Amino acid sequence: MMYKKGQYFSFDAIVASVIFVLALVALLSYWHSVRSYLEHENSGISRETMRISNLLFVPSSPSGDCAKIERLGFANSWYDKRVNESILKCAEKMNGESLRANLSTYLNVSMVVHDINNNKDVYFIGTVPSSIPSAASEVSKMRRIATVQKGDGSTYLAAIDVYVYK
Numbered sequence: 001m002m003y004k005k006g007q008y009f010s011f012d013a014i015v016a017s018v019i020f021v022l023a024l025v026a027l028l029s030y031w032h033s034v035r036s037y038l039e040h041e042n043s044g045i046s047r048e049t050m051r052i053s054n055l056l057f058v059p060s061s062p063s064g065d066c067a068k069i070e071r072l073g074f075a076n077s078w079y080d081k082r083v084n085e086s087i088l089k090c091a092e093k094m095n096g097e098s099l100r101a102n103l104s105t106y107l108n109v110s111m112v113v114h115d116i117n118n119n120k121d122v123y124f125i126g127t128v129p130s131s132i133p134s135a136a137s138e139v140s141k142m143r144r145i146a147t148v149q150k151g152d153g154s155t156y157l158a159a160i161d162v163y164v165y166k
Contacts, residue, residue: 045107049140049164052103056144056160057081066090072102074146082149083158088113091125099126108136110163113148117156122148126163139165 058073072091074083091111094102099109110126141163148158 043138043140045138045140045164045166048105048107049142049162052105052109052164053142053144053160053162055103056083056146056162060087066093069102071104072099076149081146082155083146083160085148085150088123088125088148092123094125096126105164107164107166110165112161112163114159114161115148115156116145116159122158136165139163 055072056074059075059077060069060073061071062068066086066089069087069090072087074087074091075081076084091099091102096108100106103109108127110128111123112121112128113123113125114120115122141161144160144162146158146160147155149155
């Protein structure tokens, strides 16, 4: 009987090692990107952006009267979630400090209401987003689609961009 010695570093072993390393790198890269995304979604500024964008669909408190608003909300009522255009006009007149107070936030807030049908920006609430300071350490944006009800009862579809920044 004659015994032949095997080769440990055969071509098959080298190819298998390369495939294993590539698969490991791909898995670690995917895991890192998912972890980074989840950390971003759980950051304080992202949660605050979500909370403020949800206020678009709750009514103001105690009423829709500009002078009496203590907590800003844009909906007509708890049952009618259409955005009231008169409250948008009130919010547009607010300065940054009163806007933060009415939204109960410590962060800076800007909103842009874009009329989808006519393809134009209708309202700028807070700072105009193009003038958000470049020195802002974090900026979070969320877009919500809403139906805006005008004073005469007619409606239009709008995209409302909410910017929250430090």
